[in-house]
Amino acid sequence: MPTEKNQLLEEFNQWVLFVQSLNNQSDEIWDLCLDEGKWSIREVVSHIMKWDKYFLEEAINKISTKSTVAVKHIDFDEFNNKAKIYGKTTSIIEISEKAIFYRVQICNQIRSLTDEQYMGTYVDGDGNPFLVTQYLKDFIEHDQHHINQIKNIRSKKEG
Template sequence: MSKSKQELIDAMMAWPKQAEEWKQVPENKWHRPLGPGKWTAAEAVAHLLKWDRYFLERAVRPVAEQGPITLEHTDFDSFNKEAAVFGASTPPEQLLDDAIAVRNEILSLLGQQPDRLFQPEQAYLDGAGHRFDVEEYMTDFISHDHHHMDQIRASFAQE
């Protein structure tokens, strides 16, 4: 295991901590594109929220409850477009509250799991036989979080 369970949880906690701070950002900054051809900050938050909810419901909660993992091949483009539409039509404070709540539930469930769950040899299989590795999932999401948080921070820094 390259990082401990607690190090992974702490790193994933960066997203809800940042989201909490962004509740003070004025409404007008939420609906401008992060760059040419990019989502708005609200759409990016919805994207993070929707992926967290997907993995919570289909992998994290089932692992915590020792049930079957129900991940399935997802059309990323369609999933992300639906998240963007949701983000464009939902107030930023609600998006942030929901994103914080879902991520905190993920972290709470993972925090209750034994350390062995975070070792690569402890991978699970979904119904289609695809591997789900908790450490890999967390490492990927930490990187994904930071990518979008950096984009949003840069946008909010502009006047």
């Protein structure tokens, strides 16, 4: 499965490249809302960064060190609201640096997993199965959803 692993990691790393492409954008662009009453770009980047941090600390690090996976079903609304507040109150540079840092850490740790670790089925903190491959697939889809939203609002602003 190393080929699938490499392919998934390449797709998962697209978020890093996308955030890097935002680095030369003005505060005005980062503060654009995706739609009326929706989150700004900075809040979306913060949202993904906070989820990356959570999964790095509670799942990927644990798998890498052969510890128990601690990911649990948490209150998504509360978690996302805290990420939104963080995004509003933190500098764009810090948000961007942390978004890149956590995603690179996840990629590096997954890349270093043995095939057995990578393909393993783990039990999360709620007793549900956790698979690295499914995690990557789910978040690649999640990333693409937000990347497309951001690209759309940027093209409307520029067009």
